[in-house]
Amino acid sequence: MSTPQAPDSQLPTSVADAATLLGKAISQVQRVIVGQEHMVQQLMVALLAKGHCLLEGVPGVAKTLAVRSFATVVGGDFARVQFTPDLVPSDIVGTRIYSAKAESFEIELGPVFVNFVLADEINRAPAKVQSAMLELMAEKQVSIAGRTYPAPKPFIVIATQNPVESEGVYPLPEAQRDRFLLKVDVPYPRGNEELEILRRMSVSPPEADVVLNPAVVRHLQDMASNVFVHNLVAEYIVRLVLATRTPADFNMPDLTSVIQIGCSPRATLGLVAASRALALINGRDYVLPTDVQAVARDVMAHRIVLGFDAVADNVSVTDVVDRILAMVPAPTPVWNDQQRQASHQQHAHQPGHN
Incomplete structure (x- = not known):
């Protein structure tokens, strides 16, 4: 439609x-x-x-x-x-159908395109x-x-x-x-x-009005991917994900039996991408630890698999994520304009920067 x-x-x-x-x-x-x-x-x-x-x-x-x-x-x-x-899958993605007029098979794409x-x-x-x-x-x-x-x-x-x-x-x-x-x-x-x-x-x-279009959305996506992530914030994201895999290393030995499978590296990339997007929505060109904390529950909770005993005890995955956020210390970067401009220039000259 x-x-x-x-x-x-x-x-x-x-x-x-x-x-x-x-x-x-x-x-x-x-x-x-x-x-x-x-x-x-x-x-x-x-x-x-x-x-x-x-x-x-x-x-x-x-x-x-x-x-x-x-x-x-x-x-x-x-x-x-x-x-x-x-x-069946062809209802979603499409299938080949025979065209009697062309005497050949043609591809009928599904509704997902x-x-x-x-x-x-x-x-x-x-x-x-x-x-x-x-x-x-x-x-x-x-x-x-x-x-x-x-x-x-x-x-x-x-x-x-x-x-x-x-x-x-x-x-x-x-x-x-x-x-x-x-x-x-x-x-x-x-x-x-x-x-x-x-x-x-x-x-x-009420009905909503059209505000954006695909070209503007693609431009905004590019702007979000260029939001600056400080090394301290990146390390904080990695520590949050590692805490789901080896909680004992982060002073949470009681979670070792609760978490059966921790977050995959896709969660690490997801935290960075979602934090950048939230920073852009909030009018910033840099990510703060509060951005990471705001998206952590929605990015991490569905990627954690709890053990059988934890499920039997009605342990909530969101409570586990909240506990990790409380126990893993966040950095407290202090910005001034001169430092931020220098960081941006250094970041922009790094090879492979998106």
Whole structure:
């Protein structure tokens, strides 16, 4: 489904201009969605970081509406795929069909070749359909009949899943969960928000306006990838990930039996990418430890596998991440303009800098 395109807008040249534009886009989504500020912000973080996002929450908490509104604001093409147990991979990525007119086989591409794919209730699909999404999410391409078809740019998969149903549900395997940059828990709205939902949605519901377009999004993604990460912050990120693998080395021996599998290196890269995106949204061209802490739970929690006893004791993965954040000391960089400019010049001359 095509969404209306934003008029050709000037590309933001400064971090302040980018932050203003991103704030305008987020506020447009908030016109439709009451509350859920964290979810809306994390959707923008995932987009800027060129990652995918998994939303988990009970039915009716506006997961699908938020994604639809977000896709409208950002511009580009949008498709919703309702995952069901009877789906087959060709329903998602496409297949070969025989053309009697041409007397040959032609490739019919699936609905996923758009800028935004909403994979609704992804855990309802069987394993072979979920695995068909792996190449698409990791490589942003699909192979059909020996040929490779790239996804459009920008490209993001936003999946939803319902945590309470167990009938006819196929839990996402670890390899599939690891492909999502962020996993965001979507809670119930608070009492005042519920009243605002009643007031806003009981009449003609508001609609979001188009703010961005694919060209602007690609430019903002490039700006996010150029946000400066200090060595102290990079080392802090690595320590956070290492603490999930060998917690005893970080004065948390009690977590050794709790954590069965720690975070993969994809979590390290995800923390850097998500922190850069959040820094750009906040109007900064450098990452602070607070940016890392703000995205750590959504980047790390779904990549940690707890042991059997911990699951039996109802240990929460988010509590484990919070404990790691509390125990691993964060650096306290002190900036002044002269030092920051020197660091930027040194960073810009490093070979291989993106």
